[in-house]
Amino acid sequence: MDRTVTVRLHEVAHARTGDKGNRVNVSLIPYVEEAYPLLLEQVTEKKVLALYQHKGASGVTRYELPNLPAMNFVIDDALEGGVNSSLNLDMHGKTLSYLLLTMEVEVPAKFALHPPD
């Protein structure tokens, strides 16, 4: 029961992106509420910044909402100059929530929707 698995965040949490100017926010909401403390430990500002750095991200702020529970990441400069000047097909960064969900985490199998054998 307590077997630990390495899975992508997509197995453990869901997310949505919103944009304002040259910032995006990405929410991160665990499917199982008990997974929240583990995600707080593993999904750090530093790791999130590394994931978005190739897009020009310059900083990440993580906000905590313990009662939902959920996290909210605000990523600065992740839109290649912002919605005004981005030439990305997705100028708003709407697809970027699923970039966060590619991060690997180690969690008890019971927190993953489809734990590997």
Next chain:
Amino acid sequence: MSKDTVYIGCGAGFSGDRFDAAGPVVETLARRDGPRYLIFEALAERTLAIAQKIKMLDPDTGYSPFLEEYVRPILKRASDTGVRIVSNFGAANPSAAARKIMEIAREVGCPDIKVAVISGDDILSVMGEDGIRAHDTIEGLEMGEDLVAANVYLGAEPIRDALAAGADVVVVGRCTDPALVLGPLLHEFGWALDDWQKLACGTLAGHLLECGAQVTGSYFADPGYKDVPNLAQVGYPIAEVGRDGSLIVTKAEGTGGMVSARTVKEQMLYEIHDPSAYLTPDVILDITGVSVEEIGPDRVRVVGAAGKPRPETLKATVSFDGGWLGEAEISYAGPNALARAELAVNVLKERCSMLGTNSPLRFDIIGTLSTHDGVDGALRASREFSGDGDYRVRVASQSFDKETVKRINFEVLALYCAGPAGGGGVRQDVTGQVHTASILVDRDRVHTNVSFAEHV
């Protein structure tokens, strides 16, 4: 008794939302007792500047291009059942929108409705271009050359006043999306404008409703992970708000989609930055203590919104001509498609270099996580992708000279004959761009006014 609950439905969550969404919302509201409202949020940041340009050409236009599509199907039924309508579909010309609604009202058989127009968001006409340019932008950016529009985000107060004056339909230009919901609540419950806790509850209700079906299972579905029933018929949301600020989110009856703790959580954080300080003209909303609870099928209770005194200044969006965006694409499929697509990109880079343009350019291979990639293709270079496949080469360019982006697009068209083997399906587009910046404006510079469209 029923006066202690106000029912507010949402019929559109953005300027391109479905035209048939509001019907089931109105039918559901018709079966409720007590004050009932239907909002349409139909004004994106850039929509207003485009509308302003259209209005310059024809003073009877400049409102939401889909106004009629939203209003005509439901106006009579809403009028007959006492559902009042509040919307920002006035865009750059709320007065013309109101005249159009009166015209529709006559045609569908409810000619006596009262349509209110709220003005005052257009600060360019009050402050002039020099007055606007005297402000620093919040983003710290230089303003563009060709200023098209400047509109301040109005709050809920003028909407309340219009409803108190008897409006059946309230037409706004630029206002905050949550104000469309908070305005009716202020009117029905008489909440004081410094009752920050109540204003926070109403603003949170508005935030959850403002994107339409994004809280009822759309923009949420992820097969095998977040399954949503009958997404094609997704129902649009209805908020039940109590006099004490209590809030239940549900949706139109007999529709698809769903309201769950998860759908509500995702929408609650949508476009939120600091969750302890969501700034609106009416209140600073703090959602850090909010929790949600499923209390029945498609019913979620939301508690814990907190409020702080409203900001001293109002935010305005200033829009500028942003030149032209050029986009052109060509497909490569089957054996060795990735290598052929990469060769096409290299050919295009060399051809653009020969043109001597200094326009910003971006080259993508769609099918290699291109929307997640940066400008230089670093992500594509760092991953393995199948050599065979279905790839699409895309070039995007930006210039204030339309001919320049057309010329760059033409290089993609030329690949039909002059590029790698088997390229097909060229599409090209040139789109006018609007750039925006934000400024903060003193409240005493903004004067709102409520008037009523005349019956003819």
